[in-house]
Every structure is written in structure tokens, then in C-alpha cells.
Amino acid sequence: MTSWPKAVLFDFDGTLIDSALDIHAATNMLLARDGLGPVSLDDVKAMIGEGTRKLVDRAFAAAGRPLNEAELDDKYGQMVPLYAANLTKLTQLMPGTADALAALHQQGIAMALVTNKPDFAIAEILGHFDLTRYFPVIVGGDSGVPHKPAPDMLFLALSKLGVEAADAVFVGDSPADARSAHAAGMKLVLIEGGYSREPLESLGADVVLHDMSELNAALTRLAPQG
Ligand SMILES: O=C(O)COP(=O)(O)O
């Protein structure tokens, strides 16, 4: 049979990048403007996964000041420049990421980034880590389709790549990733060390990996037999 998979779709925060420290710093600067005390790094990790607007909503609720929609618009508008000023100050690649992506690229496997992260943050972070060339297709949080856990972002990426769901794998770190992959009918790899609020073993992955260095071998094992 021809090589499998034809494409691998990747989540971003908690899967390819460990961005929580920069998001944490920006979140606490935003809260401090309202005289609210800081939230912990672990709390912020539990707030990442459904986009930065949702994170702002969760952070104010956790700090004891729930926001209405108009207030959330305002606070999110303030969060964007705070985070944009320090997208890569403390952010690191997750272990094994650079080598895993280089190996897939060398095998001619198409790749796409499918992230709830807003678009303003994506290109700069990819460029900083020299990953831009691997992702001809990026579906970000401002793409205009429903966010993960809905399958729409995955379908959009697949259609841009011209690959069927059955020929592709989604690699992520969170319940939203797991649910979107299941809804899209894609094989699912989950990577430990990200920002999941639920145990990865409970999320129905085809395989759970310790880190990205195990990805290429795992993809070979996931290939359909026959
Ligand atoms: O920005 C977020 O909350 C999550 O982004 P992700 O979809 O890349 O994990």
C-alpha cells in the first residue's frame, strides 16, 4: 500500500509549544489592571485549550469577577497586545518537536496546524522556532469556523490539504482535541505534558505518547493493515 498517513494535523499549545508561562504572565498583567490578584500557573494551564478569549473569561471568573459579554470584549481587547508583546519570551518547544516535524517533512507527509489560538499569535511563534515551512495550511482561532471540540477546523484543514479524514492523524494534548478528532473520524494521538484537564487515558486516543520523540514510530504502528 502507499505510505500512510498522507497528512498529520497538529494542535499547537501544549502539543508543539509550551506557551503557558507567557500566557500566564500576560493574564496576570491583565488581572492586575483591575486590582485582581494573580492566578497560578497550574490554574492557567487548566484554562488553555478553547482559545485566548475563553481563557480571559475563565481567569476573571477564577479571580472572583465574572464578566458579561461586553466586558469580555473589552478585556480580550486588552489581552491581545499584552500577550502579543511577549509571545516567545518564556515559550519553549515541547520536547522532541523539532526532530519529529523534520522527520515527517522529509518523508513527504503533509502537515497542518489546527489551533484554537487566535491568529495574531501563530505566525510569530512558528517563525521564532523556525517551523513556518512545515505548515502550508494553518487553521487558527480566527478562521471563522467553530472551534475544537467541533470537527470543523479539522475538516477545513483536510480540505485545504486535499486529504481524506481516514488518511490523516490528529496529534493533540486536550479533551477538545480528542473530541474534534473523534467527530471528524480521524485517528488520534495524544501527547502527555500539555494542558489537559482530564486524564489522557480517558479520552479514547489510539495511542498516548510520553512526548513527540515517540511520534514517528507510533504513526507506523497506527497504519491500517492490509
Ligand atoms: O489558545 C488556546 O487556548 C489553545 O490552543 P490549542 O488549540 O493550540 O491548544
Ligand SMILES: [Mg+2]
Ligand atoms: Mg492544546
